[in-house]
Amino acid sequence: xxxxxxxxxxxxxxxxxxxxxxxxxxxxxxxxxxxxxxxxxxxxxxxxxxxxxxxxxxxxxxxxxxxxxxxxxxxxxxxxxxxxxxxxxxxxxxxxxxxxx
Numbered sequence: 001x002x003x004x005x006x007x008x009x010x011x012x013x014x015x016x017x018x019x020x021x022x023x024x025x026x027x028x029x030x031x032x033x034x035x036x037x038x039x040x041x042x043x044x045x046x047x048x049x050x051x052x053x054x055x056x057x058x059x060x061x062x063x064x065x066x067x068x069x070x071x072x073x074x075x076x077x078x079x080x081x082x083x084x085x086x087x088x089x090x091x092x093x094x095x096x097x098x099x100x101x
Contacts, residue, residue, distance in 0.1 A: 046054070
């Protein structure tokens, strides 16, 4: 699944520059333009219905992520307030214990 897929090796003959030199030069023949093979992958075409579904799905994802983030922020705020209340109560209890000596 995560292994790379390499394109097939180029099977074109080596360029004329790298070809071995013979004693008699060959007549110059213009090189043909390389032919690009057609892709086997189908083109993605969005119809109005699929574009609308894609937009609705994106909006739903944004709403869900927003709700999760707001609930996490609310949980942190409630935890902070409860820790502050516990700290005040403990401070009062310690103060009362020291007065009672």
